[in-house]
Amino acid sequence: MNTPSTIEQTVLHLSKPARAHLVSLLLDSLDEPSETDVQQLWLLESQRRAAEIDAGVVDLVSGNDLERQVKLIRR
Numbered sequence: 001m002n003t004p005s006t007i008e009q010t011v012l013h014l015s016k017p018a019r020a021h022l023v024s025l026l027l028d029s030l031d032e033p034s035e036t037d038v039q040q041l042w043l044l045e046s047q048r049r050a051a052e053i054d055a056g057v058v059d060l061v062s063g064n065d066l067e068r069q070v071k072l073i074r075r
Helices: 004-012 016-031 035-055 063-074
Strands: none
8 A cells, every 4th residue: 555655755756637536526525414413313213213202203104005196296
């Protein structure tokens, strides 16, 4: 594996457009949540939904009923 200094030297020898593209890719990658973050968000969402069900805030629909509703909407 390359050491950071080797990577840095390689990148610094790229053209300006290539470096700009690389910078853009790297910055975009920082905005993506980690797998741990995603798991935590799904856990919170499932807890929220379970609490809504327990409180009677939402009406549960069977899979068959949902399929019928979707078919009606698509018509």
